[in-house]
Amino acid sequence: MVNKNPIYILKEVFDVEKAFVLGYNKEALLEYYKEKALKCRRCPLYKTRNRLVFGWGNPYSGVMAIGEAPGVDENRIGKPFVGKAGTFLAEAMEKAGIDRERDLYITNVLKCIPLAFPGSRKIRPPKKEEIRACSYFLEKQIQIIKPRLILAMGGFALSYLLQREVKITANIGQIFEIKDGIKVFPVFHPSKIIREDKEEVRKHYVEDLKKFKSLMEELKES
Numbered sequence: 001m002v003n004k005n006p007i008y009i010l011k012e013v014f015d016v017e018k019a020f021v022l023g024y025n026k027e028a029l030l031e032y033y034k035e036k037a038l039k040c041r042r043c044p045l046y047k048t049r050n051r052l053v054f055g056w057g058n059p060y061s062g063v064m065a066i067g068e069a070p071g072v073d074e075n076r077i078g079k080p081f082v083g084k085a086g087t088f089l090a091e092a093m094e095k096a097g098i099d100r101e102r103d104l105y106i107t108n109v110l111k112c113i114p115l116a117f118p119g120s121r122k123i124r125p126p127k128k129e130e131i132r133a134c135s136y137f138l139e140k141q142i143q144i145i146k147p148r149l150i151l152a153m154g155g156f157a158l159s160y161l162l163q164r165e166v167k168i169t170a171n172i173g174q175i176f177e178i179k180d181g182i183k184v185f186p187v188f189h190p191s192k193i194i195r196e197d198k199e200e201v202r203k204h205y206v207e208d209l210k211k212f213k214s215l216m217e218e219l220k221e222s
């Protein structure tokens with residue numbers, strides 16, 4: 001269990017760099033912002049979620065994977081990518097030689113499920129104002145984890161990272177560089193691959209993840 005007290009003392013003057021200098025570790029810093037997110041009222045989605053889905057994985061890997069928003073299973077369990085899309089993603093990553101718990105930290109653009117209406121099981125796309133509101137937490141995660149490489153899963157993640165609206169289809173296979181020299185590698189959102197339900201498309205997805213794995217290796221060596 002993380003002792004949060006010293007961090008709360010820093011609350012008013014908090015900045016991530018200072019906390020690093022003072023020796024706070026990444027888990028403690030992420031825990032601090034998760035606690036903050038639990039109390040977040042920046043948009044109305046806190047009212048309809050069951051569980052906050054903050055992030056999961058290895059914050060020391062230097063690699064992040066970012067999806068869109070929690071789905072029904074994630075909202076029930078409180079971890080990202082644990083439903084159908086998550087199972088497919090984990091299998092595809094394994095085939096590409098990536099261990100999703102050890103090799104990266106996974107999160108979403110939104111930390112709460114965007115339901116069509118309260119009590120609904122139908123999920124709608126994130127709204128611009130929700131993305132803006134929740135970006136506070138994604139930015140903190142990026143500052144803490146300091147990734148050198150990010151897997152952008154789907155158009156919402158890619159558009160957020162590039163800070164302009166882009167279509168995922170037109171950008172697959174390219175490598176982007178954003179602030180602080182972070183490299184961004186876009187892939188389709190795993191849900192899209194499941195919906196298409198074609199063996200060929202699934203195989204192609206694994207190939208894309210293998211390219212991502214090569215980038216991970218290159219960065220490790222540099």
Ligand code: URA
Pocket residue numbers: 053067068069070071074079080081082083085086108191
């Ligand atoms: N889809 C996402 O974008 N994120 C999840 O965590 C699950 C499904």
